[in-house]
Amino acid sequence: MEEVKAYIESGILELYVIGELSHEEKLQVEAMALQHPAIKAELAEIERSMELFAGEHEIEPAPELRNRILNSMLTNLADDRTFRTKNPSSPETPVVAMQQRPTNIYKYAFAACLALLLVSVGALYNVYNKLQASNQQLVVLNTQNQRFSKTVSMQDEQLTVFRDTAYQIMHLPGTGKTPKASMAIAWSPTKKKVIIDMATMNLPANDAEHQYQLWAIVAGKPVDLGVFDAKSDSSEMMKVMKPVDKPQAFAVTLEKRGGSVNPTMANMTVIKSI
Template sequence: MGASSYISSGLIEAYISGLAAPQELQELETAIVQYPEVASAVENCRLGMEHYIMLHSVPPPPVVKQNLIRIIADEEAGRLNRIETEETQIIEHNPVRKVFVSSSWRWAAVAASLLLLGSVLLNYIYFTKESEYKARYNTLLTTNNSLTSEENSYRSRLEQIKHSLDIVRNPSMKTVKMPGTKPFPTAMATVYWNQTSKEVFLLPNNLPTPAPDKQYQLWAIVDGKPVDMGVFSLTSNAEELLQKMKSIDNAQMFAITLENKGGSPVPTMEQMYVAGKAS
């Protein structure tokens, strides 16, 4: 079936009104991927239906909001208590903090502490490799400008760095992928976050070159609030180079915005290029 026959078949309206049978649903979902015209017809139909739904808006009784606020506050308090207890049991030297810790971070913490307890040697090797990597990285940064004419050797060195990165990545190095936001779908960057040392490195996989008076700025979202993680510039090989940013103990998300040169105290949300969950 071609795009126009999907559009005239009534399948789109059946889908939007909740009438489509499971196999029809599957068929249309395939067509949406296959034909952009079908995708936009579905979206237009959905917007119409949502407009109709909005017309039926009725203010709910105030008691519903009061109940919800109470239930949510109780749940959050319960969860924070639970996390605090678990945290103090696992990591004794960690002061009690009111933070949200996701289960994946808890697993990382368990893995990290097992590693600490289990093998001092492994840690020693790991830290040696990490400082070796950092030394290489710093050398590379300082010599970057003179390296453009030696791109081939440069690339092979980068391969070495990538190799080093692979070594340090596990188990303490956490990778946070930050895909492009809706206005910038092709943008992409990655945060490498050492869960032991709390160091944060940034890899701008694909970010457009900013205007000369602009600079990208990395943010960590901690308990709903953006925390400045430093600005960075795109060098000629930016997509291959890790940049060291500010360290942070905990964060739920990372995001990058485009700001005036030197950075901004608060993120400009309309200029958010990428964002990714840390948990």
């Protein structure tokens, strides 16, 4: 069946119908039609389609125009200079009408070309769609691979932090307003680095207009260490904040998006003294 389908889709049947095959090729097509009913049926359908198409698009030229064109083709391959005004002084040369040949073969040829064009356009469209789908799959796979690599890198960094004795792991408990809140940070007195553990964070999710802001109390004054979002589906494992030296405590408040110059004490979520 695959061989028959490939033979039908090769276009040889259309060439057979319009008479563009050699004698040997015609015999081959006729033999295949006798051997395979599907090929015979397809051959009949092509002939019927071409006849219908030719009948629907047939244009009968005016008799006088047809004679002039055919005579022009006979004399000088349809040179427009043939159509000249008669010279009254010159004798009129009798025009012998050329016998017209059947034009159905040209109609069938045009119909076959149109059919092949439509088939080609359809095939190209399918190939284009498949290529687009493949490109989208590659983009998705590439994005997933980048996320996986980023997650592995963050996990490696997190393990390095927890193994590095230069870091102190501090757990910040919730306040009276948010008793169930908690989070952990890693702080290095020697490196002055502060890292938030996003994976174990337990803070109420903030909306689009607000963000959490980390503060360090240094010499009795609050110092901004940066803002962050608390998302349950966050792919971030750790978040590096601004460095700080000799903090006395760490605290988190809920502020307007972008952060605040001074902490809003009424919105304090977690706090821990060192």
